[in-house]
Amino acid sequence: MGGHGEQIDPADLRVSHAEREHVLDLLQEALSRGMLDSAEFDERSGRAQAARTRRDLNELVIDLPVRASGVAPVTDSVVDSSDAIELRGWFSSLKRRGDWVVPRKLVLRPRMGSAELDFTEARIDHDVVEIEMDLAGGSVELRLPEGASATMDQVEVIGGSIEDHRKNIDQHGRPHFQLTGRVRWGSLEIRGPRRKLFGGR
Numbered sequence: 762m763g764g765h766g767e768q769i770d771p772a773d774l775r776v777s778h779a780e781r782e783h784v785l786d787l788l789q790e791a792l793s794r795g796m797l798d799s800a801e802f803d804e805r806s807g808r809a810q811a812a813r814t815r816r817d818l819n820e821l822v823i824d825l826p827v828r829a830s831g832v833a834p835v836t837d838s839v840v841d842s843s844d845a846i847e848l849r850g851w852f853s854s855l856k857r858r859g860d861w862v863v864p865r866k867l868v869l870r871p872r873m874g875s876a877e878l879d880f881t882e883a884r885i886d887h888d889v890v891e892i893e894m895d896l897a898g899g900s901v902e903l904r905l906p907e908g909a910s911a912t913m914d915q916v917e918v919i920g921g922s923i924e925d926h927r928k929n930i931d932q933h934g935r936p937h938f939q940l941t942g943r944v945r946w947g948s949l950e951i952r953g954p955r956r957k958l959f960g961g962r
Contacts (some may be wrong), residue, residue: 772816780873783898783946784809784818791825848876860884866891871947873898881906881954885936894919894942894949901949903938910934911951915941923949 785806792802805821812818848855849870858879865887870878880890881904894901894916905911910932914924921944940949 770818773814776812776815776818780815781809781812781816783873784822785811787822787897788823789818791822796825814926827939834841839954852910857880862886863890866893867894868893868899869942870895871897871899871901876901878902878906879904880909881940889937889939891939891941894940894944894948896942896944896949899947900946901944901947903949904955905938905951905953906936907909907954908934909936909938911940912940913940913949913951914941916949919943919945921945921949922948925951927953928953 786804788797788802788809789795797805799863809818809821818852844863844864845866845868847868847870854874855871855876861883863880863885863903867890869892908931910930911925913925916923
């Protein structure tokens with residue numbers, strides 16, 4: 762007998778039409794940049810359309826530096842360089858919450874996954890935090906401290922959405938979160954601190 766307590770490998774999860782289409786877009790971009798020739802593109806495109814699992818799709822793009830350089834399949838990784846931190850992952854969930862140190866710059870590169878960054882209890886030692894978005898086919902939720910301000914006018918949106926759900930925002934509040942980069946076929950949402958239940962502490 763088997764199966765009791767076993768967990769499925771995330772790489773073996775089934776993929777959707779949207780995930781296949783996204784990989785086809787990445788292959789098309791690699792072809793346009795000369796990273797694949799037409800024969801390779803045709804072969805990989807056919808495999809993408811027939812892909813059943815995330816592992817199948819990962820194998821088609823993991824060697825393409827335009828999108829997948831240094832990114833391990835189905836996992837997330839962190840690149841730390843002095844005042845900047847890069848968070849990236851394929852088909853994974855990136856999370857930061859509680860007491861964590863916020864760098865001057867964060868680079869988010871989720872691919873068909875999600876990122877949830879809660880800054881409400883984090884240590885922020887500077888007035889401005891730059892967040893560079895490179896989102897493709899996923900979602901990002903930023904939860905900012907009370908009184909914080911944010912600008913999103915430098916974020917390019919392609920087939921996706923960005924929204925600040927907070928009310929009565931002070932545009933000169935501190936810390937200030939400056940968002941830049943691109944959101945492609947995904948969503949970016951900004952929210953304030955979680956509201957505590959009545960009587961909670």
